[in-house]
Amino acid sequence: MEQYIPLFLTKYNYWVYIALMMIGLWAMIAKNNLVKKIVGMNIFQTAIILFYVSIGAKYGATIPILQHGSGHGHEAAVRAADYINPLPHVLMLTAIVVSVATLGVALALVIRIHQRHRTLEEDEILEQLRES
């Protein structure tokens, strides 16, 4: 048991993302309301965004803006350990855009479903479909 405690404490970012992901997944599977399912989907995507953002972080590092611009020959080489890794963060900008777009498409579809069925509860919609 003892050897797991450091694993749990030092890698807590992974546990957080997995917990968030499972919350999102649970909402997508178990919730009956379509909008709640969409919220679950968003939590699911945000968990992965957090995962990426957390892997770019470093202890004692700062934001990756070089204080003395490069290009001067006498400048010391940039120490990578002083700056957090910007690449995962940049990637997540794209992923955030994707997740917003997904949300938009999903909500648009929900509006069309509501126009047709006059409800957003999945069981009621399925019942209507069975009756027709």
Next chain:
Amino acid sequence: MSEQYPALVVIGPLLCALLVSVAGWLRPRLCLPFALLGLGISAAASTGLLAQVLTSGPVTYRLGGWAPPWGIVYQVDNLNAVVAALVSWVALFNLAASYRAVMTDYPEKIGPFYTLYVLAVTGMLGMVVTGDAFNLYVLLEITSLTGYALIGLGGGRAPLASLNYLFLGTIGASFYLLGVGYLYIVTGSLNMADLAKLLTPLYGSLALLAAFAITLVGLWMKMAFFPLHAWLPNAYGFAPSPAASLLAPLMTKVMVYVMIRVMISVFTVEFILQEVALSQFVVWLAVAAMVAGALLALGQRDLKRMLAYIVVAEVGYMVGGAWLGNKLAMTGAILHIINDAVMTFCVFLAAGCIYQKTRGTAFEDLQGLFKKMPWTMTALAAGALAMIGVPPFCGFFSKWYLIRGGLEAGHWGFVIALLFSSLVNVVLFFRIFEIAFFEPMSHGHGGHEGHGEHGGAVALAEAPLSMLLPLMAAALGLVALGLATGPLVEKIILPIIPAGLG
């Protein structure tokens, strides 16, 4: 010009999508010409690219001139070149056929429809040519989002089917993204060729296995590999017919291509055969996909839904072939990507033609169709024969390679399931031909035979020429591909089969 082909394949339709969306506001009549222009550019560029790759070897295109591990590259070898050519030509033919269906069903949505259509093809082509794992995710989402919207345009249950597809598709794409994240943690790179090099010393690490498993499950979800297929039948069954005949043939095939690309170019076959050692399990899943797809198709009473379940079975063929672990089966799987795209296109387009005239594809709507729509039904018959696997049609040859691969691997389950699913296809399609050939048109007052025109509520005629010509081209393509199997395999497929396969 020719060195810009890889970029043109993607940029052409992307820019034209902008023009199409502007034209949708100002002059809806111009939408189709602009869309045709965009896909025409990518079809020409991808054909040129294929010729270039075949004569002078793989092409690496640096976007913006940035060198590979840092910049995004388009890495094109035989496999992507041929899949890109396939995707752009099938999409172009389907676009040419879509005009009437869009005009009758969505006259007020011409602009959005064609914009989404062209963007979906842009995403697929991008996924095929890109050599960057994260870039692939973005393009995958472009295709998926436009795909959800295209399906959601349909009436009736289409929005609900599309929303379910969106939920499962998002989980799939997110899993892929997560897998790429794991790969990034262990290597610090996103370029596929670079990843392959950096991963070699890491074989045996648990993180790598996790990355591979997560990526694979994500891709399986996207390609509707049994048992993750639940979204597919409704999504493709209720989609507007021009959208269904774009997405059903191409989306699953592009995802199978991505799986094969990840298997042979990011991870290597050595890793998959020795470290993962799940080949048996995956091939059995493929067996389940073929059997379940065939049995579920038998239970359908609607042509489009039946075809959608056949797609589920066909995905099983390709995944099984890729995982059997020998050269013959991998050749069969890659050949089947090409053949299956064309035959699925042919049958879905025929279903679209039927829908255009009868306004339904339930089995009762098919009665007497051989007399009314002889050309459409001939093309459907050609597609059916190809799917069953009758010799001059292309389906036979890829199944032949798959079966030989299965025998060489000694996997009897796979061989039997493949034969079983082909036999079920015989039953499925001949049941349709029986209805369409022997049963007279129903006129509401049953038993009234012959002379469909004088008593029928709808006087059926052949589908419009704009739909019929692409359909005929697809049907002829089935024979042409079948006859071209020899050169296709020797010149294009064999050079890219990894040497590590037995």
